[in-house]
Amino acid sequence: MSWQATVEKTVTGLGLELVECERSAGGLLRVYIDRLPTVPESFVTVDDCERVTRQLQYVLEVEAVDYARLEVSSPGLDRPLNTAAHYARFVGHEVDITLRAPFQGRKKYRGLLQAGEQDAGWRLVFGEAGQEQVLNFQLDEVREARLVPVIDFKGRKAKPAAPSIPKKPDGDLTP
Template identity: 50%
Template sequence: MALQQTVERTVAGLGYDLVEIERSAGGLLRVTIDLPWSGPTSDGAPEAFVTVEDCEKVTRQLQFALEVEGVDYKRLEVSSPGIDRPLRNEQDFERFAGEVIDITLKAPMGAAAGSHVAANRKKFRGTLERVAGADGSRGWQIVWSLEPEGKAALKPGQKISKKRAPAPMQALGFALDELREARLAPIVDFKGRRPKPGAQATE
């Protein structure tokens, strides 16, 4: 059985989602896991995260499964996704709607009328939003602010002065098959993860 299938079957059998498999120099096999997502919560409860105990449990089971399948590796490392978690499928995009993400396109979008985006640009950072097309179809876009030339963009969590004029917004729509890569933007907020849009605050 192929490595991907062995790891996927083992991780899923323990009740986790496989996020990524990487082979590194020196025989390191790195497996990234996450807890399954069952959809948005209406009570605003914080999302659970993978623990050290989760990683240890998956490590023990994977060591056994990889030995049975004869997979060649020197060292196994099982970890949680981290702050730059990759987004792989439709469910990942649903889960992280409203978050700031980094995307890399397979090909430049090209210049569009009224757009401030360079025609050959492939990498973008913005807030992920679900959008509906005129034909009823649903797609995705990222939105970011266009600060005036020479003016620094606001940092996440930074207070906005009432005197500061709001910057115009730029949006970029895309289909998932147009992406080479998508990840959560590695932004550290020491005040904790902000609630999802529409989530109710708890007392």
């Protein structure tokens, strides 16, 4: 079994999705994991990364996979889309796509991802409202695709204030 298959089997066995794995110079093995799409609005936690790291350390040692350092993390806000399942999961989201060959003089496009009609690939709708353009493409025409990060600086909804204890006139806090 290849090291990639070993990593994928381990990650999926822990109930997570393997987004990407790569090896780089110096023996670094980098693994990106995500929650399964069956749990909406659920994100990878530090505990998930730690659990996968510990399991991979044991499995890779048993399988005699040579590596110097292991990194396990979430795919980040600009998550890559690598497979048809990734594209299907993120239909309706804004994505950045880089094509392998230029189309009408450009390779990079940003727009709303849609499924093509009758299994005819994928569509990207972009442009100003009322003047939208559509780019139809197949996965083999794409060099790289990533989600456009959505960042909300408004923060979480405010929690209700804790009930306050009334003060007595002499400054005593007991009710």
